[in-house]
Amino acid sequence: MKIERIHHVAYRCKDAKETVEFYTKMLNMDFVLAIAEDQVPSTHEPDPYMHLFLDAGGGNILAFFELPTKPEMGRDENTPPWVQHIAFQVKDRDALLEYRDHLEANGIEVLGVTDHTIFHSIYFFDPNGHRVELAAPDPEQEKALERLDAVKWDMLEEWSKTKRAPKHADWLHAKEFDTAE
Incomplete structure (x- = not known):
């Protein structure tokens, strides 16, 4: 028994049309389909929604629900905004x-480029307040991933016992934050 891949990932959105326009214009995604019903198929709850x-890309589907009868969207105030995000891979640093x-150029505030050694990232928020990351593989990614693979279980075990950052991979972010681009 093994999961084959993610079928889709779903988030809530404030406005369905605005969300589609953002992702098609800003990230060049194709709008695949929309489903709207007055009853939730899984729970049979009477509640209109737009899905x-x-x-x-690559068989990956990003989905959103607009829920007009529910209270305004919020977020977990105990979780920093940088934690919950969705990351998409792009071809390369260029x-x-x-x-x-x-x-x-379209008025979106972007953080980065951040050098994670295994990849390089930029971060921004969509109109719903969801943090989005675009990541490009580093040319030396394979070597770095091998180093990380060799220590993953030791790191997990140490973290589990101490709840302090193990130093097994402290080389990963030793480089300065990259703003010179």
């Missing part, structure tokens, strides 16, 4: 920089 599906420039 959107966007092609995030593509990452092109996206950054495109987003900023």
Whole structure:
């Protein structure tokens, strides 16, 4: 028994049309389909919703629900905004920089490029307040991933006992935050 892949990931949105326009214009995703009903199929709860599906590439689907009868969207106030996010991979660093420039030219505030050694990332928020990351693989990614793989279980065990950051991979973010692009 083994999971094959993620079928889709679903988030709530404030406005279905605005969300589709953002992801198609800012990230060049295709709008795949929409489903709207007055009753939730799984729970049979009478509640109208709009369910959107966007092609995030590689067979990955990003979905959203607009729920007009529910209280306004919120977020877990005990979880920092940087924790919950969705990350999409782009081809390379050039593509990452092109996206950054495109987003900023369209008034989107972008954080980064951040060098994670195994990949490089930019971060921004969609119109719903969801944090989005675009990540480009580092040319030396394979070597770094091998180093991380060799210590993952030791790190997990130490963290489990101490709840302090183990130093097995402190080399990963030893580089300075990259703003020189």
